[in-house]
Amino acid sequence: MLTRVSLVARRKPPVLAAREVRALVRxxxxxxxRAGAPPVTVVFSNDxxxxxxxxxxxxxxxxxxxLSFSAGESFPPGEETLGDIIISIDTAAGQARKRRWSVExxxxxxxxxxxxxxxxxxxxxxDGEMIALERVVRRKLLSxxxxxxNRRL
Numbered sequence: 001m002l003t004r005v006s007l008v009a010r011r012k013p014p015v016l017a018a019r020e021v022r023a024l025v026r027x028x029x030x031x032x033x034r035a036g037a038p039p040v041t042v043v044f045s046n047d048x049x050x051x052x053x054x055x056x057x058x059x060x061x062x063x064x065x066x067l068s069f070s071a072g073e074s075f076p077p078g079e080e081t082l083g084d085i086i087i088s089i090d091t092a093a094g095q096a097r098k099r100r101w102s103v104e105x106x107x108x109x110x111x112x113x114x115x116x117x118x119x120x121x122x123x124x125x126x127d128g129e130m131i132a133l134e135r136v137v138r139r140k141l142l143s144x145x146x147x148x149x150n151r152r153l
Contacts, residue, residue: 041083112137
């Protein structure tokens with residue numbers, strides 16, 4: 001069974017085609033051993049909106065690149081969802097310029113990162129597990145040429 005992936009693009013035009021976003025989310029889930037996970041929503045937003053969310057939910061009054069909100073056990077049976085991933089295209093574009101790669105590449109990296117957070121990984125508190133897994137997934141799913149240009153996460 002395929003994971004249902006819903007998209008909300010508050011920034012037009014979307015950076016990636018919907019089919020590519022869905023495929024990348026599903027492949028990341030598969031590579032993480034969670035193929036067929038509950039539905040995921042991906043929101044493409046801007047710095048203003050993500051700053052507000054970051055302030056409310058993380059106590060950080062600044063924009064960020066990606067936020068993941070895991071649903072956990074909060075949904076009744078039959079209405080399960082893995083959670084939501086919100087990506088600021090504004091921040092992603094700035095990071096892409098600094099890393100000298102495309103905005104599309106940066107959004108792909110942020111999607112993988114966001115999915116791993118939904119699965120419960122947390123690079124701020126674990127012993128490097130998330131970063132190690134993210135490197136493996138990126139190597140398998142993203143262009144090796146782009147990864148050679150910028151090895152750091």
